[in-house]
Amino acid sequence: MNKKLTIALGAALLVFSACSATPREKLQNEGKLGIIWFQNSGEYQALTHQAFNAGKKAYLENKTNGKNAVIVDLDETMVDNSPYAAWQAINGQGYSKESWDKWCEAKEAKALPGAVDFANFVANNGGEMFYISNRTSNLYEATAENLKALGFPQVDSKHLLLKENTSDKAARVNHVKDQGYKVVIMAGDNLDDFGSDLLHKSNKERVTYVNANEKKYGEQWIILPNPMYGGFESGLSPDYMKLSPKEQLKVREASLNPWSGK
Known part of the structure; x- marks a missing residue:
């Protein structure tokens, strides 16, 4: 077989493979560039350092002589789970509790810069x-073992509050406040980390909320970039997470705001 024919057959196989991908595989393929950016770009690391530098400054400016609390999310806020996202993308797998638990139990998450x-x-x-x-x-x-191994302080049952019955964090935040703490800083990668106002809301509502609270970002609320997953995706349409992969692909396509080309 000559070289040109081999190349042509290889290209054809790649095209056929892309066309034959299932909707679930196509969903995961669309996320690969975001994962690559998260894992490889200097820009991502610059943004995390920028966020935490702002957080230090804001903490010193806002702390009191009393009990000061800093509330942070974990995943993609303090620790990096992008290897799990990369595994999903390469294998065409959606999220499942079984695979997520297996990843967490491996204790391989690294700290964000x-x-x-x-x-x-x-x-x-x-x-x-x-x-x-x-x-x-x-x-x-x-x-807890993963966080301690990475060097995070104050990792114990008082300070590490995981999900029991609801993803709404309000009750856990209020639990901290009820102990007499002033919440000086909150940090997260998802707008939902800062309160329950935006749970299950559309992206239009989320943007409106951000604009109404713009002065808090960098002063009281520190947000980390996460292009891999989050409330922004479920905010694309009502009941987005209940749609089939094929329907989700259509919603994603429709959400784009393209140039006319003219």
Whole structure:
């Protein structure tokens, strides 16, 4: 077989493979560039350092002489789960609790750039770190061991609050406040991490909320970039997460705002 024919057959196979991909595989393929950016770009690391530098400054400006709390999300806020997302993309797999739990129990998540330093800065300056995550409570031991190994401070049953019955974090945040703490800083990668106002809301409502609270970002609320998943996707349409992969692909396509080409 000559070289040109081999190349042509290879290209044809690639096209056939792309066309024969299932809707679920196509959904995962669309996320690959975001994962690549998250794992490889200097820009992503610059943004995490920028976020945590802002967080340090805001903490010093806002802390009181009383009990100061910094509330943070975990996944894609303090620790990096992109290898799980990469596994999903390569294998055409959607999220499942079974595979997610297996990933968390492997205790292989790494710290985001600047995250451990920020947490220790707070602890060394009179504050307490509260890790409020929607990892389920059965993952407590694995999560605690992972965080301790990375060097995060104050990892115990008082400060690590995982999901029991609801993904709404309001009750856990209020639990911290009820102990007499002032919440000085909140950090997350999803607008839902900052309150329940935006749970299950559309992206239009989410943007309106951000604009109404613009002065809080960088001052009280620190948000980390996450192009891999989050409320922005479910906010594309009502009941998005209940749609079939084929229907989700159509919603994604329709959400684009393209140039006319003219």
